[in-house]
Amino acid sequence: MKDAAELILRSRRVVTPEGERPADVAVAGGVITAVRPYDSAVPDGARLTDLGADVLLPGLVDTHVHINDPGRTEWEGFATATAAAAAGGITTLVDMPLNSIPPTTTTAHLTVKQDTARGRVHTDVGFWGGAVPGNLKDLRPLHDAGVFGFKCFLLPSGVDEFPQLSPDGLADALTELTRFDGLLIVHAEDPGLIDGAPRRGGPRYADFLASRPRAAEDTAIAGLIALAERLGARVHVLHLSSSGALPLIAAAKRSGVRVTVETCPHFLTLTAEEVPDGATEFKCCPPIREAANQDLLWQALADGTIDCVVSDHSPSTVDLKNRDTGDFATAWGGISSLQLGLPAVWTEARRRGHTVADVARWMSTGPARLAGLTAKGAVAEGHDADFAVLAPEETFTVDPAHLHHRNPITAYAGKTLHGVVRSTWLRGEPVARDGRVTGEPAGRLIERPAGGS
Numbered sequence: 001m002k003d004a005a006e007l008i009l010r011s012r013r014v015v016t017p018e019g020e021r022p023a024d025v026a027v028a029g030g031v032i033t034a035v036r037p038y039d040s041a042v043p044d045g046a047r048l049t050d051l052g053a054d055v056l057l058p059g060l061v062d063t064h065v066h067i068n069d070p071g072r073t074e075w076e077g078f079a080t081a082t083a084a085a086a087a088g089g090i091t092t093l094v095d096m097p098l099n100s101i102p103p104t105t106t107t108a109h110l111t112v113k114q115d116t117a118r119g120r121v122h123t124d125v126g127f128w129g130g131a132v133p134g135n136l137k138d139l140r141p142l143h144d145a146g147v148f149g150f151k152c153f154l155l156p157s158g159v160d161e162f163p164q165l166s167p168d169g170l171a172d173a174l175t176e177l178t179r180f181d182g183l184l185i186v187h188a189e190d191p192g193l194i195d196g197a198p199r200r201g202g203p204r205y206a207d208f209l210a211s212r213p214r215a216a217e218d219t220a221i222a223g224l225i226a227l228a229e230r231l232g233a234r235v236h237v238l239h240l241s242s243s244g245a246l247p248l249i250a251a252a253k254r255s256g257v258r259v260t261v262e263t264c265p266h267f268l269t270l271t272a273e274e275v276p277d278g279a280t281e282f283k284c285c286p287p288i289r290e291a292a293n294q295d296l297l298w299q300a301l302a303d304g305t306i307d308c309v310v311s312d313h314s315p316s317t318v319d320l321k322n323r324d325t326g327d328f329a330t331a332w333g334g335i336s337s338l339q340l341g342l343p344a345v346w347t348e349a350r351r352r353g354h355t356v357a358d359v360a361r362w363m364s365t366g367p368a369r370l371a372g373l374t375a376k377g378a379v380a381e382g383h384d385a386d387f388a389v390l391a392p393e394e395t396f397t398v399d400p401a402h403l404h405h406r407n408p409i410t411a412y413a414g415k416t417l418h419g420v421v422r423s424t425w426l427r428g429e430p431v432a433r434d435g436r437v438t439g440e441p442a443g444r445l446i447e448r449p450a451g452g453s
């Protein structure tokens, strides 16, 4: 098997773990069997696909996606979400445990979700479990059934069937997870500080921003880090927006606390200053903050304080976005970006002097490591032959009608972005080309690898 080749992908720009270089990537049986010098002899019987100067990246891994299926399939679904993902260069995604009905809080519910997804997915799909009041006894069985870890909230989640943990509930869940070294992934905003913040409602973005202060994130993250340190537990901070928490996170990492952090394309590429009043397609929690805050998030990505960039694709129907009144307080919070994360982040990364290899580290290698997916996230021998092929200097203007996610609404509408995803490959087969999915759904349902996180 080693060195065998059914397919050679040749590019002047292959992003490998050692950096970008010209190379021939040999694939057999859906796995990368060798990364050879550029323009090597093509083995007998192997097909050659020459990508020219388009960049060959490891397929993106998106560990934060709300697919909402079954139960709220008018918001999103496995077929539409994974089509959008594949068109956007994503080859693996991990579904969040809430907004579907049932939520992924028991093994029976996990089975319902897997049965719903099976045969309909264009990318590989795994599942997070949920930690909610009353399901402590379900955590171990869910872990054994292959979920990648457990999500919890510290304040209301937005849907009644997925309630938040109390401070005691959080400590209990984390204590239980330490018994099998499970991972807790946390929506970290402090409920007391959110309750105490001014809540004016209405269409002014400044009023919405004031209702979700940075201090609410900073306080919740400080508490979470202290608890992880005390219990020796593994925690992950979801969708970090506040730069105020970065010094604390950096210090915790330096002192060996097992904490990782993600941020999202919208926090890196959109700013509070540019959100028009009433433009609820920009609403998410925690919120998009000011440009000065964004600069610090980029610094933290560059220095490794932030581990990865994932979409938090959290769609709803258009009517729940209150387009008529523009009221931020009651509009559904969530940004639809599954198909656009790579070009959005690359556009801003490029402007700030970062490389495509940096983007691959943040959007593929980092999330693969978070999920313990040792066969994903790198163009390297022995890894799955999952790729995104990007034309980095080409531009396009976002038209929501051309996106595959179910409801044609996105905060990126009308933006001109750099980076066109030419094709996406899963286990050596193309699953999307030029923005369209190709062939039957070829994705697999995946589980946390044994010995992985």
Ligand SMILES: [Zn+2]
Residues within 6 Å of the ligand: 064, 066, 096, 312, 314
């Ligand atoms: Zn989310």
